[in-house]
Amino acid sequence: MAEKYALTAAQNMHYQWIKSYKTQQVAGLSIAAAFKFDLDFEILKKCLMLEAERYGCLRLRFTKPDKNGEIQQYLAALDDEPEFADLSGGSMEDADRIMQSWAYITFDGDDIPMTEFKLVKLPDGFRGFFAHIDHRLIDSVGVAVMVGDVMQLYAYYAFGAEYPAELADFEKVLKSDLDKAANPRRLAKAKKLWDEDLDLNGEPLYSDIQGRSVLEEARKRHGDPDLRCADIERKQLFVAVKDYKLEAESARQVMDFCMQRQISPTNLLLLVLRTYLSMVNERQEDITVENFISRRSTTDEQTSGGSRTICFPCRTVILGDTTFLDAAKKIQNVQNRIYMNGGYDPELIRAEMKRRYNTPDDTTYVSCYLTYQPPLPLSGNPKLKQIPIRVKWFANGAATKKMYLTVSHLPDGQLNFSYHYQTVCLEEKDMEVLYYFMMRILFRGIEDPSRTLDEIMDMV
Amino acid sequence: MEERFKELAAQYCTIDAKDITNDMTFRDDLGFSSLDLMTFLGDLEDEFDTEFELGDDEQKLSNMRTVGDAIEFLKSYID
Numbered sequence: 158m159a160e161k162y163a164l165t166a167a168q169n170m171h172y173q174w175i176k177s178y179k180t181q182q183v184a185g186l187s188i189a190a191a192f193k194f195d196l197d198f199e200i201l202k203k204c205l206m207l208e209a210e211r212y213g214c215l216r217l218r219f220t221k222p223d224k225n226g227e228i229q230q231y232l233a234a235l236d237d238e239p240e241f242a243d244l245s246g247g248s249m250e251d252a253d254r255i256m257q258s259w260a261y262i263t264f265d266g267d268d269i270p271m272t273e274f275k276l277v278k279l280p281d282g283f284r285g286f287f288a289h290i291d292h293r294l295i296d297s298v299g300v301a302v303m304v305g306d307v308m309q310l311y312a313y314y315a316f317g318a319e320y321p322a323e324l325a326d327f328e329k330v331l332k333s334d335l336d337k338a339a340n341p342r343r344l345a346k347a348k349k350l351w352d353e354d355l356d357l358n359g360e361p362l363y364s365d366i367q368g369r370s371v372l373e374e375a376r377k378r379h380g381d382p383d384l385r386c387a388d389i390e391r392k393q394l395f396v397a398v399k400d401y402k403l404e405a406e407s408a409r410q411v412m413d414f415c416m417q418r419q420i421s422p423t424n425l426l427l428l429v430l431r432t433y434l435s436m437v438n439e440r441q442e443d444i445t446v447e448n449f450i451s452r453r454s455t456t457d458e459q460t461s462g463g464s465r466t467i468c469f470p471c472r473t474v475i476l477g478d479t480t481f482l483d484a485a486k487k488i489q490n491v492q493n494r495i496y497m498n499g500g501y502d503p504e505l506i507r508a509e510m511k512r513r514y515n516t517p518d519d520t521t522y523v524s525c526y527l528t529y530q531p532p533l534p535l536s537g538n539p540k541l542k543q544i545p546i547r548v549k550w551f552a553n554g555a556a557t558k559k560m561y562l563t564v565s566h567l568p569d570g571q572l573n574f575s576y577h578y579q580t581v582c583l584e585e586k587d588m589e590v591l592y593y594f595m596m597r598i599l600f601r602g603i604e605d606p607s608r609t610l611d612e613i614m615d616m617v
Numbered sequence: 618m619e620e621r622f623k624e625l626a627a628q629y630c631t632i633d634a635k636d637i638t639n640d641m642t643f644r645d646d647l648g649f650s651s652l653d654l655m656t657f658l659g660d661l662e663d664e665f666d667t668e669f670e671l672g673d674d675e676q677k678l679s680n681m682r683t684v685g686d687a688i689e690f691l692k693s694y695i696d
Contacts (some may be wrong), residue, residue, distance in 0.1 A: 452652075456629065497658055
């Protein structure tokens with residue numbers, strides 16, 4: 158009988174969202190990876206089945222919730238063969254629409270497989286696969302490793318390339334994670350870190366991409382003129398996606414700045430986003446943005462799969478006369494402290510805030526979420542490298558967040574800014590304005606990082 | 618202590634523990650990101666049963682460049 162394990166903090170984050178929003182749809186993760194060549198579907202099917210054996214996280218299942226609503230996880234076989242879908246009859250937009258509809262499908266039930274593959278024949282000569290997986294099994298970096306490994310397996314069977322190296326044992330890494338998280342000294346240290354922040358800065362203050370009016374409306378609704386949080390949309394979760402591409406030369410300038418100033422791209426983006434929030438919220442200095450980090454540092458963690466992405470509040474109180482560079486370093490310091498305690502369960506942070514400030518149910522201090530994704534490490538096989546590839550991520554259609562920005566690198570050197578926004582309260586125009594000002598702030602900052610935040614906000 | 622330190626560091630890169638030298642930099646030679654370095658420091662705390670102070674040491678932590686720097690830093694806590 159398979160051994161059962163508790164959820165990690167990262168998995169619990171998704172599980173809590175599933176419970177809060179009452180649908181597994183919020184945990185859907187979907188991608189299509191296709192190559193423009195006469196790919197052999199029988200070989201690909203064999204590779205996908207083999208991948209489920211090699212990459213243990215794909216075989217995870219969850220138990221029925223106990224009386225406290227807690228679930229456990231265990232490994233089981235993934236026996237279902239991928240179905241074949243011929244979507245080559247229409248345009249690529251038609252094919253994307255169909256695959257998008259698959260991304261909305263939920264995995265409903267206990268003790269069931271949470272991974273589904275389909276073989277897809279797409280227009281314009283592209284052939285590949287569609288993967289639909291519960292986010293508690295895998296994150297975007299894990300998916301990138303999976304896609305790369307499947308294609309290496311394909312290269313082995315189709316072209317006689319070298320057999321890919323074994324991936325790290327998911328179960329071993331899971332046990333290590335759970336052991337580390339249960340370490341009482343680690344727990345106490347992380348709790349102290351978060352408690353000290355609240356001791357120093359007090360209750361956080363909500364900031365919205367639509368400005369102060371959102372908080373003011375929440376204050377009226379709750380009859381509390383001092384309320385510092387705003388309501389979360391729990392019912393109308395439909396999300397739209399708007400992508401903007403920063404051209405390669407400008408993207409290179411950004412990455413050069415990061416390299417020269419030893420500022421990580423994540424921290425630079427956090428600074429830009431928080432500066433925008435400050436600008437549209439009457440120069441508010443206390444800003445919190447939720448940031449996703451992918452906890453993959455050891456070589457085992459990099460190839461073991463699993464859902465290791467976890468979201469922590471990046472709260473900074475930065476005065477307007479702080480220089481762009483100093484503000485970036487301040488964020489870096491905050492983030493470093495978070496990284497050092499990355500195994501902590503963010504639910505405990507929210508619980509502590511609720512305990513201290515009696516935060517009303519279904520409210521939040523945060524309107525924006527950020528994730529910065531590394532490039533997909535696709536197969537190094539020379540035969541595959543020359544073949545055009547099409548990788549597309551599909552939103553699950555149910556946003557737990559008002560605005561979720563994913564910044565990723567494109568193969569042509571561009572940076573993709575993908576804004577997922579709840580359509581009940583935001584429009585495409587809001588995203589257009591946000592992107593426009595983010596770029597203005599970013600480039601005014603990196604062209605002269607000795608400018609103060611006030612100066613930059615005045616300029617843009 | 619140095620040997621165990623390097624064994625732990627080797628879990629974060631593709632270099633064998635025995636090939637890690639004190640003059641190697643975390644970023645360029647071992648390929649550590651800032652997240653990797655901070656996670657590694659957390660592992661060191663567990664392994665050597667110590668607790669690095671934040672506050673004033675924070676800059677020191679984030680500016681830690683070489684393996685030798687980190688070993689000296691660790692020694693200052695466990696000696």
